Amino acid sequence: MTEKFSEVLREENIEEWHKTINHRFSKELFDGTIADGVMAGYLVQDYRFQDGFIALLGAAIVSADDPQARLRFARFVGEVAGDEHTYFVKSFEAFHLSAADREAIPDTSATASFKKIFKEATDTRNYAAVLGVLLVTEWIYKDWAAQAPVPAERPQSFIYTEWIELHEYQGFLDIVKFLRSEMDRVGVADQAMARKYFKTTVDAEVDFFNSSYAAPIEGIER
Ligand SMILES: Cc1ncc(CO)c(N)n1
Numbered sequence: 001m002t003e004k005f006s007e008v009l010r011e012e013n014i015e016e017w018h019k020t021i022n023h024r025f026s027k028e029l030f031d032g033t034i035a036d037g038v039m040a041g042y043l044v045q046d047y048r049f050q051d052g053f054i055a056l057l058g059a060a061i062v063s064a065d066d067p068q069a070r071l072r073f074a075r076f077v078g079e080v081a082g083d084e085h086t087y088f089v090k091s092f093e094a095f096h097l098s099a100a101d102r103e104a105i106p107d108t109s110a111t112a113s114f115k116k117i118f119k120e121a122t123d124t125r126n127y128a129a130v131l132g133v134l135l136v137t138e139w140i141y142k143d144w145a146a147q148a149p150v151p152a153e154r155p156q157s158f159i160y161t162e163w164i165e166l167h168e169y170q171g172f173l174d175i176v177k178f179l180r181s182e183m184d185r186v187g188v189a190d191q192a193m194a195r196k197y198f199k200t201t202v203d204a205e206v207d208f209f210n211s212s213y214a215a216p217i218e219g220i221e222r
Pocket residue numbers: 046049137138141205208
């Protein structure tokens with residue numbers, strides 16, 4: 001059987017893929033040893049990621065060539081703007097990080113890269129380009145979260161457990177499946193676009209975890 005295009009894309013980027021899904025970040029999240037300043041810094045940056053991500057989902061809704069796919073994206077954007085957003089708000093409260101505190105923290109270069117990728121992909125209005133980005137961000141998060149220990153062996157704090165749960169619930173696994181099948185369906189006809197955005201996004205994912213360690217927030221307490 002010929003390999004699916006989504007699998008080809010992942011294989012082409014397998015080294016960086018593995019660096020991301022086996023990163024120190026997820027290991028420390030699983031055993032509860034991640035420093036508070038690292039986790040808080042990561043969440044401050046990821047909250048900025050979320051905004052561009054929602055805009056990109058809007059681009060998926062605009063550019064999808066199929067009404068069923070459009071509906072699927074519309075449901076997913078509700079999830080991101082709902083439960084995931086609530087998680088960010090609760091976490092910032094737990095870390096005593098006000099909006100003003102957060103605003104004083106500059107974007108890391110990894111966050112700047114994501115903002116740029118999201119904006120560029122959004123502006124293409126090209127479904128394969130948009131899918132190239134979305135497929136990576138969701139699939140790579142599914143792959144690290146899939147390695148989490150069973151719930152009874154997870155750390156106590158909701159800050160760790162909910163971040164895992166948001167990337168392993170059935171609806172999330174379904175969205176990854178859906179994104180893969182969309183890429184398998186439309187990617188081959190637009191290979192250059194799909195490849196370019198897929199690769200750039202995988203590189204940005206490794207960078208994002210690395211930079212959380214390079215720029216932890218000082219003096220965090222919860
Ligand atoms: C950096 C990054 N990549 C992927 C996801 C999952 O959407 C996320 N929340 N943050």
